[in-house]
Amino acid sequence: MSSWGWTVHGDGRTVLPGEVVAPEERLAWGRTVSIGMQHVVAMFGATFLVPLITGFSPQTTLFFSALGTALFLLVTRNRLPSYLGSSFAFIAPVTAATATGGQSVAVGGILVTGLALLVVGIVAHLAGTRWIDALMPPVVTGTIVALIGLNLAPAAWGSCEPDGTCSGFRAAPVTATVTLLAIVLVTVLFRGLLGRLSILVGVLVGYAVALVRGEVDLAAVREAAWIGLPPFVTPTVDWSVLGLFLPVVLVLVAENVGHVKSVAAMTGKDLDPMVGRALMADGLATTLAGTGGGSGTTTYAENIGVMAASRVYSTAAYWVAAATALVLALSPKFGAVVATIPAGVLGGVATVLYGMIGLLGARIWVQNRVDFSAPVNLMPAAVALIVGIANFTWDAGDLRFEGIAIGTAVAIGLYHLMRVVARWRGTHDEPATPASVPGGDELTR
Secondary structure (H helix, E strand, C coil): CCCCCCEECCCCCCCCCCCCECCCEECCHHHHHHHHHHHHHHHHHHHHHHHHHHCCCHHHHHHHHHHHHHHHHHHCCCCCCCCEEECHHHHHHHHHHHHHHCHHHHHHHHHHHHHHHHHHHHHHHHHCCHHHHHHCCHHHHHHHHHHHHHHCHHHHHCCECCCCCECHHHHCHHHHHHHHHHHHHHHHHCCHHHHHCHHHHHHHHHHHHHHHCCCCCCHHHHHCCCCCCCCCCCCCCCHHHHHHHHHHHHHHHHHHHHHHHHHHHHHCCCCHHHHHHHHHHHHHHHHHHHCCCCCCEEECHHHHHHHHHHCECCHHHHHHHHHHHHHHHCCHHHHHHHHCCCHHHHHHHHHHHHHHHHHHHHHHHHHCCCCCCCHHHHHHHHHHHHHHHHCCCEEECCEEECHHHHHHHHHHHHHHHHHHHHHHHCCCCCCCCCCCCCCCHHHHC
């Protein structure tokens, strides 16, 4: 079989217990199309939240998401199943850059981020990935992910302008609360795919409440055409805001590496040689999005859930998903409907979402059993989190660095500095005070 084709798994209709449909296999095309559609539904809620929160066009974002997914499959030679949706790591830098220089500047930041990730991917492909693990051990990776989510906390509550227009939760507290509760309840009430689509269901419930309360303006939907290209934005590279974006590269690296390892564990295949290609592909997709006004992309955990439930890891299903997303992206009316989701709904979703991003960092610590009784782990994480949450800022000439960028630098720099000094002085194993004294083992006695 060619690396660009698929062999039919079994009878093409069933997946026997203990079996999986490998990336280079597929089921009958009818079932493959059905699973591909499920992937579109799975990515839908999360992919559209980023442009809605940042003020980007949902239609444009979906357009580049579809093209980016197809590009990812090409670069990884059909061996790595993944959908590329909007990365939440871009929300804070895009919001800040838009406020500073407009949407064109924010798009330029996405473009440069994609190019930087592409370079990382090329290096990883040629030299392997051990240097990534050395630069960003779990304590550092978890800290960076956590501070990105927690840095966004004020945006979830929102702010109000002098004219009375509010954003976030404050825009419509009732609608936001209903949206939040719907997400929470769907997560625990339903099993399978529906349970995994809690954010999408929450958005739909909140949207219905907003319609009843008169918070949705459908004028743009009535005026939009059924078929047409999305609106594009020309990027402007402003060096003063690039400090906001470069830390996102580290998050995208962590997300892509984690995705490859997850798929490898579920399929039983050694996919480590694909890490470099995955990083290059996401870098190219993000660069492509940055040429026309799309949100930066990343591999999606939401779609891993679909694969785990169906045990179908065929890349053919992702080609179907990419094609379906592209068709939807060529309908301005569809994009206009998505763009009408009101601020109250977004505030409810953001309250859950930003907290979950923050706790994903903690999950990385737990899964890797990070020992916070060691000062080398405790102090870099502690300082970086406060820097990120408080949104420390630093102006260096024309460059402006904010909480996420400074916190990232602190997490990496302080960890490696303390590690070197602690090894030199032989103090690595001494407990930090007061948080980690005693070491914690007394709880198990």
